Amino acid sequence: MKKWVNIFTAGILATSVWASPIFAADSSHQVTKEESSTVSQPYGDMVNHWATDNVTKWSHRCVVSGVENARFEPNRPITRSEWAALLNRAFQIQPGQAASFTDVNKDDWFASTVTDAVYAGYMKGFEDGSFRPTQVLSREEAAVTVNQLLQIPSSDTNKTFKDSTSLHNWSRKAVNAVVAAGIIEGYQNGTFQPQKSLTRAEAVTILDRAVNHFGTWYGESGTYGPSTGLDKQAGSVIINTTGVTLQNTEIAGDLIIGKAVGNGDVFLKNVKVHGQTYVYGGGEHSVHLNNSVLVSIIVNKVDGTVRLVAEGATSISEVKIKTGAALDVSQGASVDRVTLTNELPAKSNVSLTGYFHTVNVEAFAINVNIPNGQIDTLNVADNAMGTTIDTAKESSILSLVLNAAAKVIGLGSVDKAVVNAENVSFQTKPKSLTNGDMVSSDVKVTIGDSAKTLGLQGPTTSGGGGGGSSSNSNESDNYKKDDKKDNTPQTPHNNSGDFKISVPKKVVAVGEAVYFTSPRDGIAYFSNKIIDIESITSLELGVESGEVQKIEVKANETVSFSTYAINNYEYPRNFEFNLTVYDKNSNYESEDITVLDENQTIVEYPxxxxxxxxxxxxxxxxxxxxxxxxxxxxxxxxxxxxxxxxxxxxxxxxxxxxxxxxxxxxxxxxxxxxxxxxxxxxxxxxxxxxxxxxxxxxxxxxxxxxKTVRITMVQPSGRAFQVKKGEGITFSLSDISTVYLLNSFVWGSNSDYDDLIAENWGKKIEVKDDEVDKPVTISTSNLPSGKYKLDVLEGEKLDLEIVE
Missing domain, CATH: 2.60.40 (Immunoglobulin-like)
Structure with a gap:
């Protein structure tokens, strides 16, 4: 066995910065701090300017910022790319497919801004293949983009400007629509001046009117909506900060839980949404839906996993998941249909807890975890190859249709499974297993560790559950255990007799359960490497603080730990865990577990x-x-x-x-x-x-x-020994090093060891160059009796006992 040491780690334009995504509020919602008259305007060149209020408001909302020397430059023209950046962030435009333009390079600060605006459909390039990102934006172009974004209906009454004939045909309807909506106005002299460039001040003012036209914006923590009765919102509602509770509200349009919610919480109580509900923010602690009615929820949080908890009489017709998510409807709510869309990146993790009528998996190579509850029908589409369905013992699937190669692991029950593809495997045998009409009658399915042939005669009657899985898949499987030997170094352990934890899969993705079997009754802990596994006290303190998971285990019964609560955002060591089992005699065995977040970027320094x-x-x-x-x-x-x-x-x-x-x-x-x-x-x-x-x-x-510094005992001899209190311990080292004599339960850094020795809790000796391979002695004087260790820096560790 081994111990490990030595861990080594290792263009926005200055003149126009548009910051985090935020929405404006209409006049119906509660006044927030940023809208009160006490908010000061931050720019020296905005004093007495006609757009001071809007610029101040949007600056405090962190959507726009000024330039150097505390100036805003309100009269400077805005470019096409700057305008796109402003609208993208204000209207929560999500990343889209790449668009190619002759004058947009991938390293330009506006490259993704242009791509997202074009993908959203409110801007486009020119016939010559260019986008002209640095070209100033005209007023009629602004009208077209706003109209495309808001889809404003055509007006029956068109305002006539003195220069209406100068409008291009492509802008005429859009200008009429936004003017009728009050978003863009003409000048006092009766002109519209469509080709005139839009200034920064005008851009912020148009933005303010556009988002007011769109709906209601909540940007401060608090409770919104009446305590009794029902508030009806004619437009859409945007929640764009954490700690917001929206109650007793009916929304005619869409509901957007914005990006600025980050990893925080949002609460909906008795809310009815007639349009779509977009979830762009929210953390692993949750977006809570209580007694609410939602037609369609679209989960698309670009960075990280969001957790939705539906409670009470909440009813949801459909949830479309585009990014990693955890859905919990175990508190009585109902969800008719969940679609794991093909936009989910490979290796994404989705957790489904509670009752679901239909779940459709369309994404390639994702992990679906079902820790608890029931799914009536789960369909794996033919393009969803590589899907892993992880079922806990407390979960069940009534009908499972597999149209693509997939693995079903865990101890959950499957009443009926229909196989329509090659390379399907089950860890636990379904109650009924048949082939569909898309495969031959002799298709093979792996059950437990054995491949079984399905036939038209009906379900298989043999095969075993539990104890791991195998697959005939041709794809690379990083978790196979059929290697000649497992070279992964193991954690040192201290056990008695035949005590070996069986862990079929020691490297898992976030959200995937860690299954294991102990040969003895006991208590199991799942902890980060920084927790001392040789101290039950440390483990129990971790349990109390929520940093360590704990379960009781029975001999030879397969159980699991969940990894959904694990955050792998801080490097270097938080993906390394210990699975430790203590038996009733306080003997323990531990296995290394690695939990990786496949949504992260690979680190520069491993x-x-x-x-x-x-x-x-x-x-x-x-x-x-x-x-x-x-x-x-x-x-x-x-x-x-x-x-x-x-x-x-x-x-x-x-x-x-x-x-x-x-x-x-x-x-x-x-x-x-x-x-x-x-x-x-x-x-x-x-x-x-x-x-x-x-x-x-x-x-x-x-x-x-x-090379590991070896210790050779001279007196006493052996690898584990006793020494009388006060006597010396004599040994030799194969290289220069420091040797510590400390209580066996002590773990820590070299400085921790030195601190203990300074307080007379141990001894140490420095073996110098001329002492290598020669006997040296460390004293046990003034040390109490008990179990100790000789711990060599960058070397071996020997156990010993000081006796009276």
């Missing part, structure tokens, strides 16, 4: 970990990433790692030097031989590995690693 060899094993090293990785195309394991011995140059780490393996999120290095008293440097070349979405690694160096 962890570099040195696994110190125990006894006669060899040292190992690894570059640990926060994503699943595979060997990049055109690369081989012989040319992705280089090493330098001592002060020598970097050379390829070839087969004669040892083995390199790319496994899960690791590049694992196993040297065949390392010399004592020599430092080794390792380098991972750029582009060595690639993630599922095509991201590659950067070059990374790790320096100053030595």
């Amino acid at each position: 962890l570099f970990i040195h696994y110190l060899a125990w006894e006669n094993e060899l040292d190992q090293f690894s570059f640990d990433y926060n994503r699943l990785i595979t060997l990049n195309k055109g690369k081989s394991t012989n040319d992705i790692v280089q090493w330098a011995v001592g002060e020598g140059p970097y050379l390829p780490f070839t087969e004669k030097d040892g083995e390199v393996e790319v496994k899960d999120n690791l590049v694992l290095i196993s040297p065949k031989n390392m010399e004592n008293r020599v430092k080794y440097k390792f380098r991972l070349v750029a582009g060595a590995v690639v993630t599922s979405n095509g991201e590659i690694n950067r070059e990374f160096h790790a320096e100053g690693n030595r």
